[in-house]
Amino acid sequence: MKIALAGKPGCGRSTLFKALAGSADVDTGKPLTVQVPDDRLDFLTDIHMPEKKINATVVFYDVPSPSFSPGNMAVMRNAAVIIVVIDNYALGDLEADFSEVESELILSDMTITEKRLARMRKESRGKSREAVLLERILAHMETGQPLRTASLDSNELDLLSPYAPLSLKPLLVVPNRMGEPVTPENTLHEGVLSHGASLLPIDAGLELELTEIESDDRQEFLESLGYSSSGLSRLIRESYSALDLIVFYTIGKDEVRAWPLRQGATAPEAAGSIHSDFARGFIRAIVMPYELYHEFPDRTILKDRGELRIEGKNYVVQDGDIIEIRFNV
Ligand SMILES: Nc1nc2c(ncn2[C@@H]2O[C@H](COP(=O)(O)OP(=O)(O)OP(=O)(O)O)[C@@H](O)[C@H]2O)c(=O)[nH]1
Numbered sequence: 001m002k003i004a005l006a007g008k009p010g011c012g013r014s015t016l017f018k019a020l021a022g023s024a025d026v027d028t029g030k031p032l033t034v035q036v037p038d039d040r041l042d043f044l045t046d047i048h049m050p051e052k053k054i055n056a057t058v059v060f061y062d063v064p065s066p067s068f069s070p071g072n073m074a075v076m077r078n079a080a081v082i083i084v085v086i087d088n089y090a091l092g093d094l095e096a097d098f099s100e101v102e103s104e105l106i107l108s109d110m111t112i113t114e115k116r117l118a119r120m121r122k123e124s125r126g127k128s129r130e131a132v133l134l135e136r137i138l139a140h141m142e143t144g145q146p147l148r149t150a151s152l153d154s155n156e157l158d159l160l161s162p163y164a165p166l167s168l169k170p171l172l173v174v175p176n177r178m179g180e181p182v183t184p185e186n187t188l189h190e191g192v193l194s195h196g197a198s199l200l201p202i203d204a205g206l207e208l209e210l211t212e213i214e215s216d217d218r219q220e221f222l223e224s225l226g227y228s229s230s231g232l233s234r235l236i237r238e239s240y241s242a243l244d245l246i247v248f249y250t251i252g253k254d255e256v257r258a259w260p261l262r263q264g265a266t267a268p269e270a271a272g273s274i275h276s277d278f279a280r281g282f283i284r285a286i287v288m289p290y291e292l293y294h295e296f297p298d299r300t301i302l303k304d305r306g307e308l309r310i311e312g313k314n315y316v317v318q319d320g321d322i323i324e325i326r327f328n329v
C-alpha cells in the first residue's frame with residue numbers, strides 16, 4: 001500500500017520521512033516500508049510467543065520538490081493515500097496553503113477529464129455512460145470541490161478508476177508545527193473537513209529527534225513536553241485507516257501475523273491473500289473474533305464454549321477475525 005508524502009518546497013516532507021524511517025541518514029529517494037502499529041497483534045504475540053511477529057506494512061514515498069509538477073504527480077497517482085505536509089513554521093496562512101495544494105490536485109483531474117471528454121465527443125461517444133459521468137464530475141470540480149466529496153457510487157468509481165483521480169484519493173493534511181505548540185488550526189480544520197480530508201498536526205523535527213532517544217525514555221521525554229504520545233504512530237495508523245482496509249490475523253508457533261484485507265472481502269479471498277492454494281482448495285474457515293479471544297485467549301476454551309465459528313465461502317471477513325483455513329488441493 002503506497003502512501004505519497006507531498007507538499008510545497010521546504011515544508012518538512014523529508015524531515016517527516018526520516019522520522020518515519022527512524023534515521024536521519026535514510027535515502028529519501030527510495031520507498032520506505034513501515035510497520036503499522038497494532039495493539040491486537042501485540043496481544044496475540046504475548047500469548048503465543050511465536051518466532052516471528054509480522055505487522056501489516058505501508059510504503060511511504062517522499063515526492064520530491066516541486067511535488068505538483070506533472071512528473072512528480074505520477075507518484076501520487078500510484079499512491080492509495082496522499083499526505084500533504086504544510087509548512088506551519090511561520091504560522092502562516094494554513095488555509096491558503098491548503099487551498100493551493102487542493103487546487104493543484106483538482107486542476108490536474110480537470111485537465112485529464114476535459115481531454116478525455118473532448119476525445120469521446122470526437123469519437124461520437126459523447127452520450128455514453130462514461131461521458132455523462134465525466135461531465136458531472138467536471139461540473140463538480142468547477143465549483144472548487146475535490147472528487148472526494150462527489151458522492152460517487154461503486155459503478156461510477158469503477159468507471160473512474162483507470163484515471164486514478166488525485167482529488168478522489170483519501171487526503172491527510174499534516175501541518176508541520178516545527179516546535180510551535182500553539183497554532184491557529186481551527187479555520188483550517190473546517191476547510192479540510194468540508195473537503196472530505198482529515199487533519200493531523202505533527203512536529204516533524206521533534207519526531208525525528210525522538211527517534212534518537214532510547215525507546216524507554218521516549219514517553220517520559222514526550223510527557224515533559226506536554227505531549228501524550230508520538231504523532232508518528234498516529235500518522236501511520238491514520239494513513240492505514242484511510243486505506244479502508246480491515247485486518248485479519250493468523251496465529252501459530254512460527255508466526256503471528258496481521259493481514260490487510262479489502263472491506264467486504266470473503267473468506268476465500270482472505271485465504272487467497274495467504275496462499276493461492278488456500279483459495280483454490282478452500283473448504284471452510286474457523287473464525288474467532290478478536291474481542292472474544294481477548295477475553296478467553298485459548299482455542300480449547302472457546303471450542304468447549306461452542307464459540308469456534310465455522311464459516312463457508314460466502315462469509316464476509318470482519319475486522320479483527322482470527323482465522324484458520326481448512327483447504328484441500
Ligand atoms: N526546527 C525544525 N526544523 C524543521 C522541521 N521540519 C523541517 N525543518 C527544517 O526545514 C528545512 C526543510 O525541511 P525538509 O524536511 O528538508 O523539507 P522538504 O519539504 O523535504 O524540502 P524540499 O525537499 O527541499 O522541498 C530543513 O532545514 C529542516 O531541518 C521541524 O519540525 N523543526
Ligand SMILES: [Mg+2]
Nearest residue numbers: 013014064065
Ligand atoms: Mg525533501
